[in-house]
Amino acid sequence: MPHPTTADPSPSVAPIPLLGASLPELTRWVQLQGQPAYRGQQLHEWIYRHGARSLADISVFPKSWRAGLANIPVGRSLVHHRSAAPDGTVKYLLELADGCIVETVGIPSGKRLTVCVSSQVGCPMACDFCATGKGGFIRNLERHEIVDQVLTVQEDFQQRVSNIVFMGMGEPLLNTEQVLQAIQILNQDVGIGQRSMTLSTVGIPGHIRRLASHELQVTLAVSLHASNQALREQLIPSAHHYPLEALLEECRDYVQLTGRRLSFEYILLAGLNDRPGHALELASHLKGFQSHVNLIPYNPISEVDYQRPTPQQIQDFLDTLKKRHVAASVRRSRGLVADAACGQLRASQVKATG
Structure with a gap:
């Protein structure tokens, strides 16, 4: 799976939902966002264990980082x-x-x-x-x-x-x-x-x-x-x-x-x-x-x-x-x-x- 990304500026390309990504994929993604690798484990746990519906729900993430992730879909219905x-x-x-x-x-x-x-x-x-x-x-x-x-x-x-x-x-x-x-x-x-x-x-x-x-x-x-x-x-x-x-x-x-x-x-x-x-x-x-x-x-x-x-x-x-x-x-x-x-x-x- 290509990792989700916010780097593509084209408004016609929708971000790929994070739900469905593996731990290694999520780890690579957080590193691309300038975050340490251990945030990938946190993200994985909050998506699959806690059922996070938004990155804003992940309280262990820094507020300053969460604020810039509002447009990244988790993929929940x-x-x-x-x-x-x-x-x-x-x-x-x-x-x-x-x-x-x-x-x-x-x-x-x-x-x-x-x-x-x-x-x-x-x-x-x-x-x-x-x-x-x-x-x-x-x-x-x-x-x-x-x-x-x-x-x-x-x-x-x-x-x-x-x-x-x-x-x-x-x-x-x-x-x-x-x-x-x-x-x-x-x-x-x-x-x-x-x-x-x-x-x-x-x-x-x-x-x-x-x-x-x-x-x-x-x-x-x-x-x-x-x-x-x-x-x-x-x-x-x-x-x-x-x-x-x-x-x-x-x-x-x-x-x-x-x-x-x-x-x-x-x-x-x-x-x-x-x-x-x-x-x-x-x-x-x-x-x-x-x-x-x-x-x-x-x-x-x-x-x-x-x-x-x-x-x-x-x-x-x-x-x-x-x-x-x-x-x-x-x-x-x-x-x-x-x-x-x-x-x-x-x-x-x-x-x-x-």
Whole structure:
């Protein structure tokens, strides 16, 4: 990363946000400002440990120096809207520097605090059941905008984040470079282990094998949502260009190359993909696979008429998989209140203000 600089006098060149820079990069930057090297460690600590939103917040810096740094952006977002559920889950709409709005979610569970982060503003995949997909795609997020989501949740909860899931708005493997850089920052600078991170993808041809080459310790979660190609194309338009068998073959290569177990995500939609026959079909695809299936009961959205299966239908699907020796579990829904589905809160706020 080129270090942030105030030396360029051109008003058309925006300063690079400090959030996302490593300790060596921050150290070089403070030295370019005529400060001693140890100020880099102070800057790093205040950005990543204290969540500084402005250089003016860094009280250990000399006032005379801080006064001249007013135009240097740290790279933090503004909380545009905050919605808390009875179970403690909090969904945030964050306003970025260009006015775009992105969602992130804080999910507490005992001593654990999980953050569900977004990787794009909107999503180009247009999955038929997804509120984010219905809103269209605007742009990729930069690495600092991804890291900022974690710092925002950590600050609001006053608790260290323990786990991160890239399951918010967007398709991470269509923003691989920034997502990988964000993972590195969250690991090395924020201090969250890669084994406590999960990256979710609907599947982009060739990208899963490419991800394997980076030798990450994160868990890869592949969104199937269907037990056959025809049904998958109905739910996920991009699947037309990526046959289910080809996706599963790439997943097998990933397991072989990394030695890591895969997770498969499967949203259960009442009367559409939740029948015992679908479970049998899914089990046949995953036979002998080093994997785990997360069954996700659907959170209804207003744009489409899909419904959530009954508890008995969910249990029957789970039992069928287990009888075929497929490791599976049902993901307990959190924040089941208004606008619970991914992208739904953002969509409702846009409607309200637009």
